Amino acid sequence: MAASGNLTPPSVMAMPSADSTATFTVLAGATIGVVFTAIALQHFALGSTEDIDLGGFSILTAWTFFKKRYDFMLSNFKARKMFRFRVLQHRVVALSGEAARQVFFNELSLDLPEGYRILKGGAPQMRDIHVEEPDMKDLSAFNKQLISLLRKERIDEILPVLFEDVHQGMKTWGKQGTLNPFKEIYELVFQMNVRLATCRELAEDKKAVAKLGRHYWELEKAASPVALLLPWFPSRAKKDQEAATMNLFQLIAGYVELRRKAPHPNSDAIDVLIANGDSTEAIVGFVLGVVFSGFVNTGMNVCWNLLYLGMNAEWKKKVAAEVQALMANHTDTLSTEPLHKRLSSIPMQAWEDEMPALDAVIRETLRLIAGSGIFLRRNLLKDFDVEGVKIKKGDFLAYVAADVHLNPEIYPDPFGFDPGRYDEGRAEDKKVSHAFLGWGAGRHPCNGMRVAKLEMKLVIALVIAGYDFEIIDSSGKFPSALPQPDRNDYQQARPIGEPCFIKFRRIVD
Numbered sequence: 001m002a003a004s005g006n007l008t009p010p011s012v013m014a015m016p017s018a019d020s021t022a023t024f025t026v027l028a029g030a031t032i033g034v035v036f037t038a039i040a041l042q043h044f045a046l047g048s049t050e051d052i053d054l055g056g057f058s059i060l061t062a063w064t065f066f067k068k069r070y071d072f073m074l075s076n077f078k079a080r081k082m083f084r085f086r087v088l089q090h091r092v093v094a095l096s097g098e099a100a101r102q103v104f105f106n107e108l109s110l111d112l113p114e115g116y117r118i119l120k121g122g123a124p125q126m127r128d129i130h131v132e133e134p135d136m137k138d139l140s141a142f143n144k145q146l147i148s149l150l151r152k153e154r155i156d157e158i159l160p161v162l163f164e165d166v167h168q169g170m171k172t173w174g175k176q177g178t179l180n181p182f183k184e185i186y187e188l189v190f191q192m193n194v195r196l197a198t199c200r201e202l203a204e205d206k207k208a209v210a211k212l213g214r215h216y217w218e219l220e221k222a223a224s225p226v227a228l229l230l231p232w233f234p235s236r237a238k239k240d241q242e243a244a245t246m247n248l249f250q251l252i253a254g255y256v257e258l259r260r261k262a263p264h265p266n267s268d269a270i271d272v273l274i275a276n277g278d279s280t281e282a283i284v285g286f287v288l289g290v291v292f293s294g295f296v297n298t299g300m301n302v303c304w305n306l307l308y309l310g311m312n313a314e315w316k317k318k319v320a321a322e323v324q325a326l327m328a329n330h331t332d333t334l335s336t337e338p339l340h341k342r343l344s345s346i347p348m349q350a351w352e353d354e355m356p357a358l359d360a361v362i363r364e365t366l367r368l369i370a371g372s373g374i375f376l377r378r379n380l381l382k383d384f385d386v387e388g389v390k391i392k393k394g395d396f397l398a399y400v401a402a403d404v405h406l407n408p409e410i411y412p413d414p415f416g417f418d419p420g421r422y423d424e425g426r427a428e429d430k431k432v433s434h435a436f437l438g439w440g441a442g443r444h445p446c447n448g449m450r451v452a453k454l455e456m457k458l459v460i461a462l463v464i465a466g467y468d469f470e471i472i473d474s475s476g477k478f479p480s481a482l483p484q485p486d487r488n489d490y491q492q493a494r495p496i497g498e499p500c501f502i503k504f505r506r507i508v509d
């Protein structure tokens, strides 16, 4: 474990040189051959006696699972309700249907972090750089810490600062122009998450925030199937992953040390964690977890919220009216203060309770976008059955949200944007249990939901009240329909094919 003062874990310093890597690559290549042969033999030895076992070579199946996860799941569900496949030595059971959903989200034996750690990647893993996080191994400890940091009084206090941050970001867009939401909007969300999870010294240093963002995307790009399937193999991706994780660790740890030496503690997240007595490693692990669990999901959803609103005049009008009503009811209507200052004086409770139209828009966007989400678990405790299918201790489980979110029997016209489907009388999301999984369900509901919704509402309110905007394609024309999200791109779900842009003109300062 790295001591607080030494920010370079010794095991990373001792990484092999280029020459020794070449030798190691040959040895590793031979080892891979042996491992693949063993896996192939294991596959045939097991035999495909039950028709839920996928045929073919497990390494190829696993590769498709990592590269085009959504297509892989959907194409296999066409033939069967459940299926089983191997990812190297691991057995994965993919489930669908009501009974399976109940088990998946409620069974005590199923562990969330283990499922994602091995079958997903992309998030910083401190163990990749041989740094232990002594206090944060347990998800419940992480959640407890998170809930305390995101409590209402803290958010109310920080709300004006979040508005100022987003306003400053939007100022860089100029008075009018065209923006790529999957870049510019992400940057706003990233800034808010850094503000919430770190300290003002970092949040106010634009270069450092940009650097943090760059290292994150480097990490995401390095999450290749090779790095995930063969974590011991010294591939380029693995090295990039370790370098990015190390850079993230060092950057955050530098700010933790800075705050440790500060003469007066403040109420920023890092100071709260220092006051709790947490080690630097634990604080860095926690901060990275919060920044990244929040930013990817929130960023993706704000982008799509704005795209759907830009294409739907009726809902755009409803949401704009709601923002105006909020300002009329909670701010001085004669105020000459800029828009972001007025909006920032509205209390959190009003943002939560007085925006039913925007709540429906957010829910519908989540249904459509999170529909490609794949939930993962690992069975850690005991063998059990789901509708006659044996789930062994050690098995992984996968459940795709599309089973409910894009199911025409639950949501008619499932690919259409229709926030009215949640209205009383229709309530399509109440037809079956756990029909809506946008914020998780059962044992693991999202603990960042309140703050994520607030972040989304804040950006949407500033855009909808501050700008005239419309969606355009790359030729500058209003598209006849919004492209579908790329459901295999679980980090951003960008539009497939023709990209979309937001054309804007500032109307209120």
Ligand code: HEM
Pocket: 112, 139, 143, 146, 290, 293, 294, 295, 297, 298, 299, 301, 366, 370, 375, 376, 437, 438, 439, 440, 441, 443, 444, 445, 446, 447, 448, 449, 451, 452, 453
């Ligand atoms: C639009 C934004 C977000 C969406 C759509 C979202 C969605 C989800 C979903 C679906 C789950 C359940 C995962 C599963 O069952 O496998 C989850 C869990 C979780 N989310 Fe979020 N999330 C968002 C933002 C955030 C933010 C901002 C934070 C933290 C600041 C956060 C922290 C967490 C944590 C800690 C869990 C695990 C809870 C547990 O295991 O008990 N999320 N989220």
